[in-house]
Amino acid sequence: MNTYLTPLRRAAGIAGCSIVALSLTAPLAQTAHATGVLAGTLIENTATATYETGAGTGSVTSNKVTVKVDELLDVAVSTLSTAPATATSAPAVLVYSVTNSGNGPEAFNLAADPKVSGNAFDGTIKSLALDSNNNGVYDPGVDTLLTAGALATPVLAPDKSVKVFVLVTLPAGAADAQTSQVRLTATAQTGTGTPGTSFTGKGEGGGDAVVGLTTASANSLAGLVASLANLTLTKSATILDPFGTAKPVPGAVVTYSLAAKVSGSGSLDGLHVIDTIPDGTTYVPGSLKLDAAALTDAADGDAGVGGASGIDVTLGKIAGGTTKTVVFAVKIN
Amino acid sequence: MNVSILVKSLAGSIAMMAMASPALAAAQATPAASAQAPAAVSLKIDVMIEKTVTENGVSKVQLVDPKVVVPGDKLVYTLRYHNAGGLPAVNYVMTNPLPSAVLLAPDGAPGTDVSVDGGKTWGKLDALKVTATDGSPRAAAAADVTHIRWTIAQIAPGASGEVQYHGIVR
Numbered sequence: 414m415n416t417y418l419t420p421l422r423r424a425a426g427i428a429g430c431s432i433v434a435l436s437l438t439a440p441l442a443q444t445a446h447a448t449g450v451l452a453g454t455l456i457e458n459t460a461t462a463t464y465e466t467g468a469g470t471g472s473v474t475s476n477k478v479t480v481k482v483d484e485l486l487d488v489a490v491s492t493l494s495t496a497p498a499t500a501t502s503a504p505a506v507l508v509y510s511v512t513n514s515g516n517g518p519e520a521f522n523l524a525a526d527p528k529v530s531g532n533a534f535d536g537t538i539k540s541l542a543l544d545s546n547n548n549g550v551y552d553p554g555v556d557t558l559l560t561a562g563a564l565a566t567p568v569l570a571p572d573k574s575v576k577v578f579v580l581v582t583l584p585a586g587a588a589d590a591q592t593s594q595v596r597l598t599a600t601a602q603t604g605t606g607t608p609g610t611s612f613t614g615k616g617e618g619g620g621d622a623v624v625g626l627t628t629a630s631a632n633s634l635a636g637l638v639a640s641l642a643n644l645t646l647t648k649s650a651t652i653l654d655p656f657g658t659a660k661p662v663p664g665a666v667v668t669y670s671l672a673a674k675v676s677g678s679g680s681l682d683g684l685h686v687i688d689t690i691p692d693g694t695t696y697v698p699g700s701l702k703l704d705a706a707a708l709t710d711a712a713d714g715d716a717g718v719g720g721a722s723g724i725d726v727t728l729g730k731i732a733g734g735t736t737k738t739v740v741f742a743v744k745i746n
Numbered sequence: 747m748n749v750s751i752l753v754k755s756l757a758g759s760i761a762m763m764a765m766a767s768p769a770l771a772a773a774q775a776t777p778a779a780s781a782q783a784p785a786a787v788s789l790k791i792d793v794m795i796e797k798t799v800t801e802n803g804v805s806k807v808q809l810v811d812p813k814v815v816v817p818g819d820k821l822v823y824t825l826r827y828h829n830a831g832g833l834p835a836v837n838y839v840m841t842n843p844l845p846s847a848v849l850l851a852p853d854g855a856p857g858t859d860v861s862v863d864g865g866k867t868w869g870k871l872d873a874l875k876v877t878a879t880d881g882s883p884r885a886a887a888a889a890d891v892t893h894i895r896w897t898i899a900q901i902a903p904g905a906s907g908e909v910q911y912h913g914i915v916r
Binding site (some may be wrong): 449460462463471484623 | 787793838848
């Protein structure tokens with residue numbers, strides 16, 4: 414129990430001294446902090462008073478009260494992808510930001526869940542990575558891949574955030590233009606729970622750690638869209654016989670047209686159009702064309718090769734919505 | 747020696763009674779204390795944490811002695827004064843710089859003067875202005891308060907009282 418004796422003595426000792434009050438009215442440094450006062454901070458408070466009596470003026474300084482700030486566990490997760498990330502044969506890269514919104518240093522466990530209600534397909538989580546060079550772009554070989562069993566952020570100082578990449582591949586059943594979402598959840602390693610849950614001795618500086626309003630767990634969704642391409646090959650033939658009609662008689666020339674149509678929002682790479690020369694016919698030298706442009710028969714600088722063994726035209730990478738047409742002719746023996 | 751101890755504890759118990767009374771308690775004669783320390787008005791501060799407890803669907807506010815707090819906790823600071831001297835104290839001005847880690851709660855110190863510039867100028871909060879980030883003046887808010895001040899016109903010998911304000915851990 415405190416009596417007034419101690420303050421009384423103190424007051425007597427500094428009677429008439431107004432410097433105490435003046436020094437305490439000096440501006441205090443305002444340490445505004447988005448996530449609150451740092452864990453371990455001591456909040457100290459002292460008041461002063463001045464007064465007059467018939468015997469003169471007096472001043473008094475109060476006792477000091479101190480409370481210690483405990484560690485608050487809070488986290489925020491947001492997606493940095495403004496549009497759905499594109500998944501082709503290469504994985505989609507979803508970008509999230511994980512922020513320590515608590516007031517003490519904390520690491521957060523990460524979990525990516527591809528099963529989200531409303532998904533047209535559920536992607537396959539290939540890997541999680543941290544944006545080591547903090548450029549917001551996934552750089553293979555540069556950004557740290559997280560290993561299974563250690564999916565976590567490094568220890569983040571209060572208010573600090575880290576960008577997390579989630580690499581998602583398409584499942585077999587996904588069709589072009591279908592969309593899907595992946596949920597990234599970050600949870601404080603010290604613990605989670607309803608706000609106010611306390612972890613004794615787990616706080617910064619040996620104090621308690623207390624779960625904040627975020628429950629020390631947060632998540633965010635990021636979307637991806639499948640970008641695939643399909644190939645349809647259509648073969649047609651026209652016949653011109655020596656008599657100017659279209660009868661398949663010996664000596665007639667059959668012109669084959671092979672239309673390679675790539676559809677979808679994606680593209681196909683490494684495309685070749687290959688055909689053989691039908692039995693009973695002979696390749697017409699110099700008849701090979703790609704999109705009406707003549708190709709030489711020899712294996713040389715152009716895209717095509719033609720001869721008795723067949724034709725082979727290299728198309729390479731073709732974007733969706735493009736049709737490439739290969740034409741060659743044979744003569745009926 | 748024994749007598750002295752008895753007097754001290756008597757003074758203490760009377761002081762505690764005064765503390766338990768509401769703000770600006772009526773004068774109480776404490777001849778023992780006034781005989782010991784003439785012409786002195788004490789000032790004591792204490793802090794409690796306001797916890798809202800819900801029991802059987804009914805919410806009530808409890809004041810608990812805080813060992814530790816977390817950002818967002820509501821604090822109640824109480825300043826208690828006591829005129830232990832034999833003369834009336836006039837123009838008793840209590841000044842409390844807000845700890846930098848504590849925000850004055852909205853309407854947390856009603857009716858008294860505050861400062862938003864480190865104690866240089868004073869006034870009622872709704873009359874004060876601060877400079878916004880764009881350089882223009884704006885009305886001060888509770889969050890801008892740096893100091894709080896209370897003036898008690900006169901404290902009779904032996905009288906006690908208290909003032910309170912509410913803060914929030916930033």
